[in-house]
Amino acid sequence: MNALDWVVLFGTLGAIIGYGIWKTRGPADMTGYLLGGYQDRWLTVGLSVMATQASAITFLSTPGQAYADGMRFVQFYFGLPIAMVILSIAFVPRFYRSRVLTAYELLESRFDLKTRQLAAFLFLLQRGLSAGITIYAPAIVLSKLLGWSLNLTCLAIGGLVIVYTVAGGTRAVSQTQKHQMTVMLLGMVVAFVVVLRRLPPDLSFGNALSIAGAFGKMNVVDFSGGLGSRYTFWSGLLGGGFLAMAYFGTDQSQVQRYLSGRSVTESRLGLLFNGLFKVPMQFLILLVGVMVFVFYQFNPPPLFFNESELARVARTPHAAELQRLQAEHQTAVQARRSEVDRLAGALRAHDAAAVDRARAGVQAAAARFDDVRARTKALIAASVPRPETNDADYVFLSFVLANLPRGIVGLLLAVILCAAMSSTASELTALGGCTVVDFYRRSLRPNESDAHYVRVARACTGAWGALAVLFAVFAALLDNLIQAVNILGSLFYGTILGIFLMAFFSRRVRGTPVFVAALLSQALVVVVWLTTSIGFLWFNVIGCAAVLILSQVLPL
Amino acid sequence: MADEPREQDAPPFLSWRAIYAIVLGALAVEAVLGAILTALYS
Numbered sequence: 001m002n003a004l005d006w007v008v009l010f011g012t013l014g015a016i017i018g019y020g021i022w023k024t025r026g027p028a029d030m031t032g033y034l035l036g037g038y039q040d041r042w043l044t045v046g047l048s049v050m051a052t053q054a055s056a057i058t059f060l061s062t063p064g065q066a067y068a069d070g071m072r073f074v075q076f077y078f079g080l081p082i083a084m085v086i087l088s089i090a091f092v093p094r095f096y097r098s099r100v101l102t103a104y105e106l107l108e109s110r111f112d113l114k115t116r117q118l119a120a121f122l123f124l125l126q127r128g129l130s131a132g133i134t135i136y137a138p139a140i141v142l143s144k145l146l147g148w149s150l151n152l153t154c155l156a157i158g159g160l161v162i163v164y165t166v167a168g169g170t171r172a173v174s175q176t177q178k179h180q181m182t183v184m185l186l187g188m189v190v191a192f193v194v195v196l197r198r199l200p201p202d203l204s205f206g207n208a209l210s211i212a213g214a215f216g217k218m219n220v221v222d223f224s225g226g227l228g229s230r231y232t233f234w235s236g237l238l239g240g241g242f243l244a245m246a247y248f249g250t251d252q253s254q255v256q257r258y259l260s261g262r263s264v265t266e267s268r269l270g271l272l273f274n275g276l277f278k279v280p281m282q283f284l285i286l287l288v289g290v291m292v293f294v295f296y297q298f299n300p301p302p303l304f305f306n307e308s309e310l311a312r313v314a315r316t317p318h319a320a321e322l323q324r325l326q327a328e329h330q331t332a333v334q335a336r337r338s339e340v341d342r343l344a345g346a347l348r349a350h351d352a353a354a355v356d357r358a359r360a361g362v363q364a365a366a367a368r369f370d371d372v373r374a375r376t377k378a379l380i381a382a383s384v385p386r387p388e389t390n391d392a393d394y395v396f397l398s399f400v401l402a403n404l405p406r407g408i409v410g411l412l413l414a415v416i417l418c419a420a421m422s423s424t425a426s427e428l429t430a431l432g433g434c435t436v437v438d439f440y441r442r443s444l445r446p447n448e449s450d451a452h453y454v455r456v457a458r459a460c461t462g463a464w465g466a467l468a469v470l471f472a473v474f475a476a477l478l479d480n481l482i483q484a485v486n487i488l489g490s491l492f493y494g495t496i497l498g499i500f501l502m503a504f505f506s507r508r509v510r511g512t513p514v515f516v517a518a519l520l521s522q523a524l525v526v527v528v529w530l531t532t533s534i535g536f537l538w539f540n541v542i543g544c545a546a547v548l549i550l551s552q553v554l555p556l
Numbered sequence: 557m558a559d560e561p562r563e564q565d566a567p568p569f570l571s572w573r574a575i576y577a578i579v580l581g582a583l584a585v586e587a588v589l590g591a592i593l594t595a596l597y598s
Contacts (some may be wrong), residue, residue, distance in 0.1 A: 014589065023576060071590075071593075072591065075590075078583065078586075078587065081579050081580060081582070081583040082580065082583070084579065085576045085579055085580060088572075088576075089576075112571075138590065209593070209596075209597045210597055213597030213598050216598065218593055218594060218596075218597035218598050219594060219598055220590035220591070220593045220594045221587060221590035221591045221593075221594050222594075223591075233587065265567055265568070268567075268572075269575075271579050272576075272579050275579045275583075276578070276582055278588050279583065280586070283586070411576075
C-alpha cells in the first residue's frame with residue numbers, strides 16, 4: 001500500500017459515508033427511520049438489495065473459489081431470478097397492503113403472536129450471529145495480508161457502520177449502498193481488465209479459457225443429479241431458488257430494503273433488477289478468479305496463499321520439511337509452466353492432436369503440483385495449533401497486492417470494505433428494527449410515542465452493532481462457532497419460508513398448526529444436517545416442504 | 557416526503573408479463589451460454 005492507495009481508499013469510503021449522512025440528516029419517524037419514508041426509486045432499491053447480499057467475503061472468497069474449484073459456483077444463483085419473479089408477484093404487494101414495518105408483523109395478522117415472534121426470533125438468532133462474521137471474515141484476511149491489527153480493523157469497519165446506521169437509519173443505508181455497489185461493480189470490472197492485461201500478450205482470451213478448461217476450471221454448468229453434489233444446475237435452480245426466496249422474502253435485512261421503495265412498482269423493479277444482473281455479476285467475479293488462475297500458470301504462485309500460516313510452521317521443528325516442500329513446489333511450478341507453454345503453443349497453432357497431448361501433460365503436471373500443496377496443508381495441520389488449511393480467501397487479495405498498479409490496490413480494498421459495510425449496515429438496521437417492532441413495541445411497551453420508538457430503534461441498532469463488533473473481536477477464539485454460524489442460515493431459512501408460504505397461500509390453516517409444524521420442521525432439518533451428507537442447499541427445500549406438509553396434516 | 561407507499565401497479569415501461577419474461581429469458585440464455593462454455597472449454 002502506498003500513499004495513492006490510501007488516498008483512493010479513504011477518499012472513496014469517506015465520500016460515500018459523508019454523502020449518506022448529509023443526505024439523510026434531520027428528524028425521522030418510525031416509518032422514516034425503518035423504511036426510509038418510502039422514498040427510494042427502483043435503481044436505489046435494486047442496488048441496495050444487491051449491496052446487502054454482497055458481503056466482503058463475496059469479493060474475497062468468490063474469485064478464490066473459482067481459482068480452486070472453477071466456475072461451477074455460478075449455478076448457486078440460477079434460482080435467484082425465478083425467486084425474484086415469484087416474490088414480485090406474491091410477496092411484495094402483500095407486504096405493502098399490510099403496511100408492515102417488518103416482515104414478521106404480517107404473520108400475526110394472518111396467524112398469531114407466537115408464530116410472528118418465533119419467525120422474528122429465528123431471524124434475530126441467525127442474523128445477530130452472522131453480523132459478527134460479516135465483519136470478522138474480511139478483517140482476518142486484511143489483517144493477515146496487510147499487517148493491520150485485527151481488532152482495529154473490526155472496530156473501524158463496525159464503528160463506521162454504527163455511526164451512519166444509527167444516525168440515518170435505513171435511508172442512510174440505501175443512499176450509501178447505492179454508491180458502494182457502484183464502486184464494487186466498477187472495481188471488479190477494473191480488476192478483470194487489469195488481470196487480462198497481465199496475461200502473456202500473445203495469449204488470446206479464448207486460449208486463456210482453454211488453458212483454464214484443461215485444469216477443469218470451466219465447469220460452468222453441470223446437469224448431473226445427485227443430492228450430495230453441492231453445485232449443480234438442479235441444486236442451484238431448486239435449492240438456490242428456495243434459499244433466494246427465503247432470504248429475499250423473509251429476511252428482514254432484505255425485506256426492509258425493498259419496502260423502502262416509493263411504490264409496489266419501484267420495489268418490484270428493484271427486485272427484478274437484482275434478478276437480471278445477479279448471475280452476470282457473479283459470473284464476472286468468478287471469471288476474474290479463473291483469469292487469476294491462468295495468470296499463475298505463467299507466473300509462480302506462492303506455495304500457500306496465506307503465508308502467515310507458513311511463517312508459523314517455519315517457527316516449529318517442522319521447518320526443514322517445509323523447506324523441502326518449498327523446493328518441490330518450485331520444481332512443480334516450472335514443470336507445469338513448460339506444459340502450459342506447450343499447450344498455449346498448440347492452441348495458437350490450431351493443432352488439435354497437439355492440444356490433446358498437451359492437455360494430458362498439463363493435467364499430469366497439475367496433479368504433481370496439487371500433491372505438493374496437499375502435503376503442505378497436511379504439514380500445516382500437523383504443525384501448528386488451530387491451523388487454517390484453506391487459503392482460497394487469500395488468493396484474490398494476494399494477487400491484488402502483489403500485481404496490481406498503484407491506486408487500483410486502494411480501489412479494490414475500497415470494494416472489499418464497501419461490501420463489508422453495506423451488508424453489515426443492512427443487518428444492523430434490520431436487527432434494531434425487528435427488536436423494537438416485533439418485541440419491544442409489541443410485547444413490552446406498546447403505548448409509547450413514535451419519537452420514543454425511534455430513540456429505542458437507534459439504541460438497539462447501536463447495541464446490535466456493538467455486539468457484532470464484540471463477536472468479531474473474539475471470533476478468532478471460536479473457530480468451531482464460526483463454522484456453525486455459516487451453516488446456521490441454511491438451517492433456518494426453509495422453516496421461515498414455509499411459515500410465510502402458508503401465510504400467503506393457505507386460507508384454511510390457523511396459527512397453532514403452523515407454529516408446531518415450524519418447530520418440528522426445524523428439528524427435522526437439524527437431524528438431517530447431523531446425520532446425512534446432503535448438500536446444505538437442500539435444507540431449504542426440506543425445511544420448507546416439512547412446514548407446508550406438517551401444518552396441514554397435524555391434528556391440531 | 558411520501559409517508560404512505562402508493563400501490564401503483566403498472567410499470568413505467570412494458571407490461572409486467574414482458575418484464576418477467578425478460579428476467580427469466582435472460583436466465584435461460586445464461587444457462588445455455590454456460591453449457592456452451594462448458595462444452596467448448598472443459
